[in-house]
Amino acid sequence: MTTPQLTKNQSLVFDVLEKAEGPLSAYTILDKLRDHGFRAPLQVYRALEKLLEYGVVHRLESINSFVACAHPGDDCHSHGIVAFAICESCGQVTEFHDHEVDHRLMGWVQGQKFKPEKTTIEIRGLCEACAA
Amino acid sequence: MTTPQLTKNQSLVFDVLEKAEGPLSAYTILDKLRDHGFRAPLQVYRALEKLLEYGVVHRLESINSFVACAHPGDDCHSHGIVAFAICESCGQVTEFHDHEVDHRLMGWVQGQKFKPEKTTIEIRGLCEACAA
DNA sequence: ATCAATTGCGTTATGCTATAACGTGTGCGA
DNA sequence: TCGCACACGTTATAGCATAACGCAATTGAT
Ligand SMILES: [Zn+2]
Ligand SMILES: [Zn+2]
Ligand SMILES: [Zn+2]
Ligand SMILES: [Zn+2]
Numbered sequence: 001m002t003t004p005q006l007t008k009n010q011s012l013v014f015d016v017l018e019k020a021e022g023p024l025s026a027y028t029i030l031d032k033l034r035d036h037g038f039r040a041p042l043q044v045y046r047a048l049e050k051l052l053e054y055g056v057v058h059r060l061e062s063i064n065s066f067v068a069c070a071h072p073g074d075d076c077h078s079h080g081i082v083a084f085a086i087c088e089s090c091g092q093v094t095e096f097h098d099h100e101v102d103h104r105l106m107g108w109v110q111g112q113k114f115k116p117e118k119t120t121i122e123i124r125g126l127c128e129a130c131a132a
Numbered sequence: 133m134t135t136p137q138l139t140k141n142q143s144l145v146f147d148v149l150e151k152a153e154g155p156l157s158a159y160t161i162l163d164k165l166r167d168h169g170f171r172a173p174l175q176v177y178r179a180l181e182k183l184l185e186y187g188v189v190h191r192l193e194s195i196n197s198f199v200a201c202a203h204p205g206d207d208c209h210s211h212g213i214v215a216f217a218i219c220e221s222c223g224q225v226t227e228f229h230d231h232e233v234d235h236r237l238m239g240w241v242q243g244q245k246f247k248p249e250k251t252t253i254e255i256r257g258l259c260e261a262c263a264a
Numbered sequence: 265a266t267c268a269a270t271t272g273c274g275t276t277a278t279g280c281t282a283t284a285a286c287g288t289g290t291g292c293g294a
Numbered sequence: 295t296c297g298c299a300c301a302c303g304t305t306a307t308a309g310c311a312t313a314a315c316g317c318a319a320t321t322g323a324t
Binding site: 026027 | 309311313
């Protein structure tokens with residue numbers, strides 16, 4: 001999918017996520033955008049919904065937060081299953097892709113005749129700096 | 133870890149999960165246990181915390197719900213990373229394990245010197261029956 | 265030009281998920 | 295007996311997400 005021109009609200013939300021050090025919750029985004037006229041959670045959630053659809057933002061299910069895609073050039077819809085390593089100490093998130101993991105999981109679902117729609121892989125732990 | 137004798141509340145929560153057809157939210161569990169004296173969410177969450185610790189229950193991060201472990205004999209702490217296929221139509225959950233996936237993910241984190249604590253793999257989609 | 269459909273937006277209200285903080289009682293070893 | 299750990303109960307609060315309404319701008323066909 002090609003990313004359409006973002007609306008004002010979508011751009012504001014995306015910019016906040018891009019500039020952030022780590023993942024942000026919807027309500028944190030809301031707080032950062034109050035000066036730009038944001039007043040209600042729905043303004044954030046509606047923008048996020050589109051940004052997720054366009055593949056320029058990812059949702060981290062295990063921490064109810066959102067991050068900008070780490071592969072801006074790529075089309076996230078094409079690079080297979082996305083995996084995340086999330087540091088529980090500093091919040092740093094690393095996005096990566098592993099074709100072998102994709103292949104194994106898709107092999108398993110095919111064996112079950114399961115039809116996958118959305119796959120989540122999230123590793124929570126400590127990054128190198130925080131584990132030291 | 134060996135599972136200690138469950139307390140009354142822990143047993144009640146576990147029984148509800150075992151008898152359930154699919155994953156349940158904490159508040160759904162609460163409703164099912166009102167006749168047994170449950171009045172507050174914390175009674176459920178405290179029991180779940182222990183059951184998760186003992187490895188007899190799993191949390192599904194992507195749907196904020198809980199399921200009894202599908203491998204009662206096994207020690208879930210030993211069978212590596214657990215993966216789930218979750219049908220978004222009927223709610224059916226299939227728990228499985230794939231050593232190759234474990235191996236690839238653990239290989240990646242070692243390369244990053246990332247120290248994993250908890251890994252989530254959840255595939256949402258349609259089961260064979262519902263996809264038909 | 266006009267109408268209908270779509271999309272984005274703003275607001276209010278509500279619902280769902282999870283934990284903080286305080287106090288009680290019980291069992292058990294020092 | 296004292297101190298501690300643990301389970302439990304209750305109230306209140308925090309954090310996450312969506313329903314439902316209405317309005318405005320855009321688009322695209324008639
Ligand atoms: Zn991405
Ligand atoms: Zn870190
Ligand atoms: Zn299990
Ligand atoms: Zn199904």
